[in-house]
Amino acid sequence: MAKQVIFYGAHWCPDCDRVKHWLGEHDIEYSFKNVDDGEGVVKEMLDKTDGKHLIPTLDIDGAVCQNPSSEELTELFGVSSEPTENYHDIVTVGAGPSALAAAIYTTREDLDTVLIEKGVVGGLAAVTDKVDNYPGFPEGVAGLKLAEDLRAQAERFGAKIELGEVTEIKDEGQYKRVVTSDGEYLSRAVLIATGSDYKKLGVPGEEEFYGKGVHYCATCDGAFYRDRRVVVVGGGNSAAQEGIFLTKFASQVDMLVRAGQMRASDVLVEKVMNHDKINVHFNTATEQIIGEDGKITKVIGHDKKQDKDVEFETDGVFVFIGLKPNTGFLKGADVELDDIGLIKTDGTLQTAVPGVFASGDVRSGATMQIASAVGEGATAALMMREYLEASD
Amino acid sequence: MADITNITVFTTTTCAYCPMVKEWLSKKGLEYEEAVLDKDPARQQEMIDKSGGMTVPVTLVARDDDSEQIVIGFNPGELANATA
Numbered sequence: 001m002a003k004q005v006i007f008y009g010a011h012w013c014p015d016c017d018r019v020k021h022w023l024g025e026h027d028i029e030y031s032f033k034n035v036d037d038g039e040g041v042v043k044e045m046l047d048k049t050d051g052k053h054l055i056p057t058l059d060i061d062g063a064v065c066q067n068p069s070s071e072e073l074t075e076l077f078g079v080s081s082e083p084t085e086n087y088h089d090i091v092t093v094g095a096g097p098s099a100l101a102a103a104i105y106t107t108r109e110d111l112d113t114v115l116i117e118k119g120v121v122g123g124l125a126a127v128t129d130k131v132d133n134y135p136g137f138p139e140g141v142a143g144l145k146l147a148e149d150l151r152a153q154a155e156r157f158g159a160k161i162e163l164g165e166v167t168e169i170k171d172e173g174q175y176k177r178v179v180t181s182d183g184e185y186l187s188r189a190v191l192i193a194t195g196s197d198y199k200k201l202g203v204p205g206e207e208e209f210y211g212k213g214v215h216y217c218a219t220c221d222g223a224f225y226r227d228r229r230v231v232v233v234g235g236g237n238s239a240a241q242e243g244i245f246l247t248k249f250a251s252q253v254d255m256l257v258r259a260g261q262m263r264a265s266d267v268l269v270e271k272v273m274n275h276d277k278i279n280v281h282f283n284t285a286t287e288q289i290i291g292e293d294g295k296i297t298k299v300i301g302h303d304k305k306q307d308k309d310v311e312f313e314t315d316g317v318f319v320f321i322g323l324k325p326n327t328g329f330l331k332g333a334d335v336e337l338d339d340i341g342l343i344k345t346d347g348t349l350q351t352a353v354p355g356v357f358a359s360g361d362v363r364s365g366a367t368m369q370i371a372s373a374v375g376e377g378a379t380a381a382l383m384m385r386e387y388l389e390a391s392d
Numbered sequence: 393m394a395d396i397t398n399i400t401v402f403t404t405t406t407c408a409y410c411p412m413v414k415e416w417l418s419k420k421g422l423e424y425e426e427a428v429l430d431k432d433p434a435r436q437q438e439m440i441d442k443s444g445g446m447t448v449p450v451t452l453v454a455r456d457d458d459s460e461q462i463v464i465g466f467n468p469g470e471l472a473n474a475t476a
Contacts, residue, residue, distance in 0.1 A: 120412050181468060181469050223429065
């Protein structure tokens with residue numbers, strides 16, 4: 001039977017944080033009473049301590065101790081002196097711009113924060129050739145550089161980044177258990193900032209030629225298409241930006257846009273439309289990717305206006321048709337999702353599970369911009385701090 | 393299992409997933425050789441022949457029984473299996 005622990009302390013008290021951390025590392029729940037909440041709490045504590053003013057004070061099944069050392073705690077609880085849990089105050093799932101921004105804030109508040117990343121630190125921003133709309137960079141900034149700088153800033157304040165894939169988040173009450181491919185973490189608050197990934201087309205040939213001519217990352221694989229022809233599928237900002245990037249290598253870029261116009265920003269549309277290496281084909285649905293001997297030879301599109309098939313000879317296809325939220329690992333969890341799989345949150349960015357927050361591109365209502373993901377990360381950090389203090 | 397004799401990571405300078413593979417290997421204390429394909433195009437064909445693809449990063453794990461294992465992309469689970 002678990003011991004009943006009453007913890008008298010304050011949010012400004014470093015020894016309270018030390019003891020909370022020790023309790024977390026041993027998965028021991030406690031009910032926190034803040035001595036700043038009024039005389040009632042102080043009186044209750046003093047009645048137990050024979051009038052001794054000292055925090056943290058712990059009442060463990062009626063046995064009282066004050067400012068215990070780790071050795072004393074080990075003895076009092078009869079547990080191993082080594083931590084049994086990989087405990088952090090906050091775990092973020094993902095280490096994209098939103099999580100990194102949150103970590104900059106939480107670590108500066110002395111909240112021990114670990115970020116778990118299964119792909120690339122910096123997320124989709126890191127694989128974007130150039131980011132032109134992130135405030136503070138008058139000439140734009142390479143996505144990878146922005147990602148590296150955000151990471152360096154978060155790490156400067158003590159954020160830890162671990163590489164692994166989160167498979168499950170378990171709500172165990174005061175603690176949340178984050179299960180990954182490499183082990184488990186225990187924390188008191190979790191931020192889900194897993195962002196979104198590029199959607200697949202779902203046409204014949206796409207699976208077969210994945211990585212062998214079908215690509216979803218121009219900065220990764222564009223260099224293989226020096227002096228070759230490529231097709232870019234999509235008509236949004238990503239398709240436009242990456243299409244322009246590909247002209248550094250490719251001799252010709254055919255852009256297949258399903259709609260009658262592009263959905264990219266005016267600046268990008270103008271660049272694309274006036275680029276002598278890019279041909280834009282509107283009203284053209286991508287239907288099939290065809291190749292032989294393991295190499296792509298052409299893409300078959302359907303011109304919806306003239307209702308006829310069109311062939312595009314090409315060496316490679318780059319697909320940028322929108323985003324799919326990375327929430328697959330939440331299947332069966334109590335976190336609520338919307339119709340397209342984005343996470344629903346309340347006004348404090350908290351999900352349906354208390355203590356579990358979401359920010360950035362994975363959040364229902366997000367605007368899919370790096371600047372707003374960063375802003376939401378900062379907001380989530382402040383809300384998590386409030387949650388931790390209120391739930392203490 | 394046979395001992396690892398060599399790990400090669402094929403990368404390009406603009407690829408964001410490439411440093412993740414290098415970081416993962418370093419964190420596990422594994423040494424590797426890097427082939428930067430946009431600086432060293434001569435090795436492009438070698439990678440295409442080995443991986444059958446044109447995507448980076450590609451990690452090639454060679455062992456002293458002449459076996460080779462290939463991991464395409466940054467995939468911590470697959471990297472862990474290939475280097476176990």
